[in-house]
Amino acid sequence: MPEQNHSYANMLKVLDACAEKLGVCWDDYVPLRYPERELTVSIPVEMDDGHVKVFTGYRVQHSSVRGPCKGGLRYSSDVDLDEVRTLAALMTWKCAVVNIPYGGAKGGVQCDPTKLSSQELMRITRRYTAMILPLIGPEKDIPAPDVNTNAQIMGWIMDTYSAFKGFTVPGVVTGKPVEIGGSLGREDATGRGVLFTINQIALKKGIDLNKASFAVQGFGKVGEAIARLLYQEGYRVVAISDISGGIYKEDGLDILDLSNYVKKNPSHLIEGYKAEGISSLANQELLTLGVDILVPSARENQITEDNAGDIKAKIIVEAANGPTTPEADQILNEKGITVVPDILSNAGGVVVSYLEWVQNIQYLMWDEKKVNSFLQEIMERSFQEVWEFHEQNKVPMREAAYMLALDRTIKARKIRGNFP
Numbered sequence: 001m002p003e004q005n006h007s008y009a010n011m012l013k014v015l016d017a018c019a020e021k022l023g024v025c026w027d028d029y030v031p032l033r034y035p036e037r038e039l040t041v042s043i044p045v046e047m048d049d050g051h052v053k054v055f056t057g058y059r060v061q062h063s064s065v066r067g068p069c070k071g072g073l074r075y076s077s078d079v080d081l082d083e084v085r086t087l088a089a090l091m092t093w094k095c096a097v098v099n100i101p102y103g104g105a106k107g108g109v110q111c112d113p114t115k116l117s118s119q120e121l122m123r124i125t126r127r128y129t130a131m132i133l134p135l136i137g138p139e140k141d142i143p144a145p146d147v148n149t150n151a152q153i154m155g156w157i158m159d160t161y162s163a164f165k166g167f168t169v170p171g172v173v174t175g176k177p178v179e180i181g182g183s184l185g186r187e188d189a190t191g192r193g194v195l196f197t198i199n200q201i202a203l204k205k206g207i208d209l210n211k212a213s214f215a216v217q218g219f220g221k222v223g224e225a226i227a228r229l230l231y232q233e234g235y236r237v238v239a240i241s242d243i244s245g246g247i248y249k250e251d252g253l254d255i256l257d258l259s260n261y262v263k264k265n266p267s268h269l270i271e272g273y274k275a276e277g278i279s280s281l282a283n284q285e286l287l288t289l290g291v292d293i294l295v296p297s298a299r300e301n302q303i304t305e306d307n308a309g310d311i312k313a314k315i316i317v318e319a320a321n322g323p324t325t326p327e328a329d330q331i332l333n334e335k336g337i338t339v340v341p342d343i344l345s346n347a348g349g350v351v352v353s354y355l356e357w358v359q360n361i362q363y364l365m366w367d368e369k370k371v372n373s374f375l376q377e378i379m380e381r382s383f384q385e386v387w388e389f390h391e392q393n394k395v396p397m398r399e400a401a402y403m404l405a406l407d408r409t410i411k412a413r414k415i416r417g418n419f420p
């Protein structure tokens with residue numbers, strides 16, 4: 001049962017408190033505490049050395065109340081059902097916060113991509129797709145990239161699904177390469193959405209971004225895009241870290257130079273990067289730097305009750321999913337640190353995934369300006385709605401976002417009614 005598991009249980013704690021504050025009827029709310037459907041698959045794959053290895057994969061659909069299920073796919077050795085289930089639920093709330101017509105899902109395969117060749121990754125992806133085939137489809141459940149998956153992997157999913165169907169189905173997956181129906185603007189979408197969110201919270205809090213300092217944890221698809229977009233706006237990113245460690249420069253890092261280095265470095269990590277005036281930094285140090293805005297963009301559970309008391313940033317804009325534990329959240333609230341929650345601030349990825357899907361199912365092709373302008377409109381409107389909920393109900397922004405999402409999802413459920 002979901003209640004016994006750790007990260008899903010944490011999510012339920014937040015959700016239950018928000019449902020109570022909203023004053024919703026338990027019978028209307030209780031179905032949303034449970035994922036609708038969960039699938040665990042075994043993925044036998046022939047490795048390059050000729051041996052067969054069996055990987056475990058998951059696809060969880062948390063809710064289809066507001067539309068087809070939508071959510072990323074991650075490859076990681078520590079992926080488990082509880083994590084995937086939690087991330088699937090987060091997708092339900094995220095899609096509801098930004099008011100796009102989707103429910104929530106998530107997928108994962110337990111593997112270490114750093115130890116796999118490109119051919120092995122392809123075989124895992126194709127077999128995983130075949131195993132979850134009955135669940136996915138443009139009108140049912142649409143995967144997208146997440147930790148350690150990318151546009152190429154989405155391309156393999158699209159090709160495998162299409163091969164089974166007998167015709168090309170671009171709308172089965174988003175975050176694809178543009179050559180096969182991916183949307184312009186999708187690669188930077190999560191980062192660009194975070195940038196729009198930062199602009200909005202700075203306006204509300206009276207922060208002059210031209211004078212502000214930023215620290216970004218994680219330099220993958222999301223973290224790199226955020227740091228680069230902030231740099232291109234002329235803002236000062238003083239610290240960056242990834243799994244290999246961190247770097248710091250008081251008057252701001254040259255993010256384009258760092259991005260180029262990481263692209264060329266065979267490990268795609270920042271380790272070994274050298275530039276004038278930079279010093280190295282441990283990951284934990286980055287989180288507790290005295291910056292104006294901290295942007296965790298790596299993994300979940302990075303800000304915990306152990307380090308929350310030491311956080312000095314004025315504002316935390318969550319770009320990763322679930323970087324702050326509920327215990328840490330309480331400490332940050334008491335300290336008066338504003339946390340802009342993941343389900344709002346990192347929704348840019350799913351918003352442009354939605355725009356990609358809309359183009360796919362109608363065989364349209366939009367230019368990047370149009371995509372970015374839709375993204376900006378949706379992010380700014382959503383921020384404003386959460387902000388109003390936060391002010392009117394005198395609750396932290398995370399609770400406001402959850403309350404708004406719950407309200408929308410419960411209303412949709414009530415209209416649809418119970419079946420049978």
Ligand code: NAD
Nearest residue numbers: 146147148190218219220221222242243298320321346349
């Ligand atoms: P990614 O695999 O491309 O990058 C992850 C980055 O985090 C890498 O730079 C990695 O080295 C770093 N990292 C991992 N553990 C770390 C640690 N302990 N300390 C410092 N850095 C560490 O993944 P991504 O797609 O950029 O996703 C990052 C986060 O954003 C995840 O929580 C993901 O669920 C979330 N997210 C991703 C998207 C998307 O569109 N890709 C959308 C919304 C949310």
